[in-house]
Amino acid sequence: MMKAIVITQPGGPEVLKIEERPIPAYAATDVLIKVMAAGINRPDVAQRKGNYPPPAGAPADVPGLEVAGIIAEVGADVARWRVGDKVCALVTGGGYAEYCPAPEGQCLPMPENFSFAEAASLPETFFTVWSNVFDRGRLQAGESLLVHGGSSGIGVAAIQMTTALGSKVYVTAGSDEKCRFCEELGAERAINYNNQDFGEEIAKLTDGKGVDVILDMIGGSYTGPNIKSLANDGRLVFINIMKGKSAEIDIAEVMRKRIYITGSMLRPRDVAFKSAIAQNLQTHIWPLLASGKITPVVYRIYPVAEASKAHQLMETSRHMGKIVLEF
Numbered sequence: 557m558m559k560a561i562v563i564t565q566p567g568g569p570e571v572l573k574i575e576e577r578p579i580p581a582y583a584a585t586d587v588l589i590k591v592m593a594a595g596i597n598r599p600d601v602a603q604r605k606g607n608y609p610p611p612a613g614a615p616a617d618v619p620g621l622e623v624a625g626i627i628a629e630v631g632a633d634v635a636r637w638r639v640g641d642k643v644c645a646l647v648t649g650g651g652y653a654e655y656c657p658a659p660e661g662q663c664l665p666m667p668e669n670f671s672f673a674e675a676a677s678l679p680e681t682f683f684t685v686w687s688n689v690f691d692r693g694r695l696q697a698g699e700s701l702l703v704h705g706g707s708s709g710i711g712v713a714a715i716q717m718t719t720a721l722g723s724k725v726y727v728t729a730g731s732d733e734k735c736r737f738c739e740e741l742g743a744e745r746a747i748n749y750n751n752q753d754f755g756e757e758i759a760k761l762t763d764g765k766g767v768d769v770i771l772d773m774i775g776g777s778y779t780g781p782n783i784k785s786l787a788n789d790g791r792l793v794f795i796n797i798m799k800g801k802s803a804e805i806d807i808a809e810v811m812r813k814r815i816y817i818t819g820s821m822l823r824p825r826d827v828a829f830k831s832a833i834a835q836n837l838q839t840h841i842w843p844l845l846a847s848g849k850i851t852p853v854v855y856r857i858y859p860v861a862e863a864s865k866a867h868q869l870m871e872t873s874r875h876m877g878k879i880v881l882e883f
């Protein structure tokens with residue numbers, strides 16, 4: 557048996573409780589990880605509220621999309637990993653638990669000198685940013701990116717990865733403190749959306765040209781200004797719809813500027829898709845973690861028994877960077 561944080565019913569942070577569960581079974585191509593730390597992500601909050609049902613095959617009531625720990629057992633067909641290896645992994649659920657299975661291709665070596673909490677803060681946001689900014693958004697070195705929610709876990713990963721690979725990044729955030737934090741991380745300019753119009757600011761900052769790619773978790777009323785803020789051949793990539801799923805857009809502007817509109821959800825994608833992202837991260841991003849060019853930003857660590865406090869903090873949106881649970 558093991559301890560796990562369970563969503564006992566849909567609701568507020570208080571519905572998260574520690575319970576005893578059987579150690580999960582795993583497939584021949586999986587490793588079983590003894591979890592030392594698990595990252596918290598906004599989709600976990602949506603799942604807890606009952607608004608984001610886990611995909612088929614994922615644990616129904618144990619949240620958690622990313623872990624770091626030590627491999628305790630390996631499936632019969634696992635070639636790459638050995639018992640005792642330290643890894644971090646992207647999982648489809650079940651991360652808030654003492655043991656969690658992960659497909660071998662979704663594991664990455666824990667960067668040298670990283671704590672388990674730092675390593676656990678990486679997979680969900682780094683996989684999401686790689687997939688949406690570099691694969692779908694096709695951001696190239698020398699191009700520019702606008703990210704809404706610059707101080708979120710996703711925003712921080714986007715600032716770090718894109719600046720390290722040679723792009724200019726603009727962000728929006730909800731306070732001057734968050735804006736300063738984003739600029740210290742490397743953002744060219746952070747726009748406080750509470751007292752500035754991001755569309756006007758982007759036009760000024762880019763001499764009216766606009767940005768090449770926008771990573772948008774807001775949707776709704778941001779969509780029109782997003783399209784205005786894109787350069788010719790610009791790409792708008794949705795990863796959430798925090799301000800709503802509907803918007804009116806100027807189709808003539810889409811045609812005039814030859815804009816691409818796309819979006820994606822990482823969690824339901826298959827193991828082959830996620831493993832391909834892991835390979836790209838290991839090639840392009842892991843050396844930057846090893847050299848210290850990218851440093852994880854862990855805002856706060858909670859003992860696992862305080863998972864509900866960790867969710868409370870995430871819902872205040874006071875954090876900058878990642879919130880992590882430690883076992």
Ligand SMILES: NC(=O)c1ccc[n+]([C@@H]2O[C@H](COP(=O)([O-])OP(=O)(O)OC[C@H]3O[C@@H](n4cnc5c(N)ncnc54)[C@H](OP(=O)(O)O)[C@@H]3O)[C@@H](O)[C@H]2O)c1
Nearest residue numbers: 597598684705708709710729730773795796820821822873
């Ligand atoms: N599609 C995918 O595959 C995928 C994968 C992972 C995450 N996501 C999405 O990416 C987003 C970021 O995730 P995360 O884990 O990094 O979350 P996070 O750290 O909690 O950040 C969310 C940010 O959104 C802003 N925000 C919160 N409520 C808002 C509202 N009602 N309107 C506008 N802004 C709001 C807050 O920043 P301010 O205070 O600056 O407003 C906050 O920092 C989430 O929406 C999540 O669902 C998508």
